[in-house]
Amino acid sequence: MVNQKGYCAKDKVAKAASKARGDKKGKKCRAMRTDGAFIEAGEQDNLIVQKLLEDPNAYGIFGFSYLDQNSDTLQGAVISKTAPTFENIAGNNYSVSRALYFYVKHAHIGVVPNIDKYMEKWVQNWDGDGILADAGMIPMPKAERAKYAKAMKDLPVLTADMLKK
Incomplete structure:
Protein backbone atom coordinates (compact mmCIF):
# COMPACT_ATOMS: atom_id res chain seq x y z
CA MET A 1 0.00 0.00 0.00
CA GLY A 91 13.79 -9.20 -0.28
CA ASN A 92 11.97 -6.20 1.23
CA ASN A 93 13.09 -4.03 -1.69
CA TYR A 94 9.66 -2.92 -2.93
CA SER A 95 8.99 0.00 -0.62
CA VAL A 96 5.19 -0.07 -0.69
CA SER A 97 4.83 -3.72 0.27
CA ARG A 98 4.67 -5.02 3.80
CA ALA A 99 4.46 -8.23 5.75
CA LEU A 100 1.19 -9.68 6.94
CA TYR A 101 0.91 -9.63 10.72
CA PHE A 102 -1.60 -10.99 13.14
CA TYR A 103 -1.67 -10.56 16.87
CA VAL A 104 -3.16 -12.79 19.54
CA LYS A 105 -4.33 -11.33 22.83
CA HIS A 106 -2.89 -13.06 25.87
CA ALA A 107 -6.37 -13.02 27.39
CA HIS A 108 -7.61 -15.26 24.54
CA ILE A 109 -5.07 -18.05 25.11
CA GLY A 110 -6.86 -20.97 26.73
CA VAL A 111 -10.19 -19.15 26.41
CA VAL A 112 -10.87 -18.95 22.68
CA PRO A 113 -11.27 -22.56 21.50
CA ASN A 114 -8.42 -23.82 19.29
CA ILE A 115 -6.57 -20.52 19.08
CA ASP A 116 -3.34 -22.38 19.82
CA LYS A 117 -4.04 -24.77 16.93
CA TYR A 118 -4.77 -21.80 14.67
CA MET A 119 -1.39 -20.29 15.53
CA GLU A 120 0.33 -23.65 14.93
CA LYS A 121 -1.30 -23.87 11.49
CA TRP A 122 0.27 -20.54 10.54
CA VAL A 123 3.72 -21.71 11.62
CA GLN A 124 3.30 -24.99 9.71
CA ASN A 125 2.22 -23.27 6.51
CA TRP A 126 4.20 -20.07 6.17
CA ASP A 127 7.18 -21.44 4.30
CA GLY A 128 7.41 -21.68 0.51
CA ASP A 129 5.67 -25.07 0.46
CA GLY A 130 2.68 -24.18 2.63
CA ILE A 131 -0.88 -23.30 1.76
CA LEU A 132 -0.16 -19.60 2.33
CA ALA A 133 2.29 -19.62 -0.60
CA ASP A 134 -0.30 -21.52 -2.64
CA ALA A 135 -2.71 -18.67 -1.87
CA GLY A 136 -0.22 -16.19 -3.33
CA MET A 137 1.54 -14.97 -0.21
CA ILE A 138 5.28 -14.48 -0.34
CA PRO A 139 7.06 -16.41 2.42
CA MET A 140 9.26 -14.50 4.83
CA PRO A 141 12.94 -15.43 5.09
CA LYS A 142 13.79 -18.54 7.14
CA ALA A 143 15.45 -16.55 9.97
CA GLU A 144 12.32 -14.41 10.39
CA ARG A 145 10.09 -17.49 10.39
CA ALA A 146 12.19 -18.96 13.21
CA LYS A 147 12.00 -15.68 15.16
CA TYR A 148 8.20 -15.49 14.91
CA ALA A 149 7.71 -19.21 15.56
CA LYS A 150 9.60 -18.67 18.83
CA ALA A 151 7.43 -15.64 19.60
CA MET A 152 4.30 -17.73 19.09
CA LYS A 153 5.60 -20.21 21.65
CA ASP A 154 6.88 -17.63 24.15
CA LEU A 155 4.02 -15.14 23.65
CA PRO A 156 5.96 -12.03 24.67
CA VAL A 157 4.02 -8.94 25.70
CA LEU A 158 4.26 -6.51 22.79
CA THR A 159 5.67 -3.08 23.41
CA ALA A 160 5.58 0.02 21.22
CA ASP A 161 9.30 -0.38 20.56
CA MET A 162 8.78 -3.92 19.27
CA LEU A 163 6.19 -2.69 16.77
CA LYS A 164 8.56 -0.04 15.35
CA LYS A 165 11.09 -2.62 14.16
Missing part, protein backbone atom coordinates in the same frame (compact mmCIF):
# COMPACT_ATOMS: atom_id res chain seq x y z
CA VAL A 2 1.36 3.39 -0.95
CA ASN A 3 0.67 4.94 2.43
CA GLN A 4 3.12 2.76 4.35
CA LYS A 5 5.46 4.40 6.85
CA GLY A 6 8.42 2.67 5.22
CA TYR A 7 7.57 4.12 1.83
CA CYS A 8 7.27 7.65 3.18
CA ALA A 9 10.63 7.34 4.92
CA LYS A 10 12.52 5.55 2.11
CA ASP A 11 11.22 7.00 -1.14
CA LYS A 12 13.13 10.14 -2.16
CA VAL A 13 10.15 11.82 -3.85
CA ALA A 14 7.82 11.10 -0.92
CA LYS A 15 10.44 12.35 1.55
CA ALA A 16 10.97 15.57 -0.41
CA ALA A 17 7.21 16.16 -0.73
CA SER A 18 6.71 15.61 3.01
CA LYS A 19 9.56 17.98 3.84
CA ALA A 20 8.19 20.67 1.50
CA ARG A 21 4.79 20.46 3.23
CA GLY A 22 6.27 20.57 6.73
CA ASP A 23 5.10 17.00 7.28
CA LYS A 24 7.79 15.96 9.77
CA LYS A 25 6.10 12.73 10.88
CA GLY A 26 4.90 11.72 7.40
CA LYS A 27 1.21 11.73 8.35
CA LYS A 28 0.21 13.59 5.19
CA CYS A 29 2.24 11.16 3.12
CA ARG A 30 0.37 8.19 4.60
CA ALA A 31 -3.09 9.76 4.33
CA MET A 32 -5.46 8.74 1.55
CA ARG A 33 -6.91 11.45 -0.64
CA THR A 34 -10.39 12.64 0.29
CA ASP A 35 -11.21 14.58 -2.89
CA GLY A 36 -12.82 11.63 -4.67
CA ALA A 37 -9.67 10.56 -6.52
CA PHE A 38 -9.30 7.56 -4.18
CA ILE A 39 -12.17 5.07 -4.18
CA GLU A 40 -12.25 2.55 -1.34
CA ALA A 41 -13.03 -0.94 -2.62
CA GLY A 42 -12.21 -2.77 0.59
CA GLU A 43 -10.93 -6.31 0.26
CA GLN A 44 -12.72 -6.91 -3.02
CA ASP A 45 -9.64 -7.55 -5.15
CA ASN A 46 -11.72 -8.81 -8.09
CA LEU A 47 -13.60 -5.50 -8.11
CA ILE A 48 -10.33 -3.56 -8.03
CA VAL A 49 -8.99 -5.57 -10.98
CA GLN A 50 -12.25 -4.96 -12.87
CA LYS A 51 -12.00 -1.18 -12.25
CA LEU A 52 -8.38 -1.17 -13.41
CA LEU A 53 -9.32 -2.94 -16.63
CA GLU A 54 -12.01 -0.30 -17.25
CA ASP A 55 -9.61 2.63 -16.72
CA PRO A 56 -6.03 2.18 -17.99
CA ASN A 57 -4.94 5.33 -16.11
CA ALA A 58 -6.10 4.08 -12.71
CA TYR A 59 -4.00 2.61 -9.91
CA GLY A 60 -5.12 -0.14 -7.56
CA ILE A 61 -3.95 -1.29 -4.16
CA PHE A 62 -4.18 -5.03 -3.59
CA GLY A 63 -2.17 -8.13 -2.83
CA PHE A 64 0.67 -9.32 -5.04
CA SER A 65 -1.15 -12.58 -5.84
CA TYR A 66 -3.79 -10.64 -7.79
CA LEU A 67 -1.15 -8.81 -9.78
CA ASP A 68 0.58 -12.12 -10.44
CA GLN A 69 -2.68 -13.81 -11.49
CA ASN A 70 -3.60 -10.90 -13.78
CA SER A 71 -0.16 -10.09 -15.18
CA ASP A 72 -1.46 -10.59 -18.72
CA THR A 73 -3.74 -7.56 -18.31
CA LEU A 74 -2.31 -5.53 -15.41
CA GLN A 75 1.04 -3.86 -14.89
CA GLY A 76 2.56 -3.30 -11.46
CA ALA A 77 3.75 0.18 -10.53
CA VAL A 78 7.52 0.67 -10.54
CA ILE A 79 8.43 2.60 -7.37
CA SER A 80 11.90 4.14 -7.09
CA LYS A 81 13.03 2.04 -10.07
CA THR A 82 11.87 -1.17 -8.36
CA ALA A 83 9.20 -3.40 -9.88
CA PRO A 84 6.75 -5.41 -7.74
CA THR A 85 8.28 -8.84 -8.34
CA PHE A 86 8.29 -11.87 -6.05
CA GLU A 87 12.03 -11.39 -5.47
CA ASN A 88 11.79 -7.66 -4.71
CA ILE A 89 8.91 -8.12 -2.29
CA ALA A 90 10.51 -11.14 -0.57
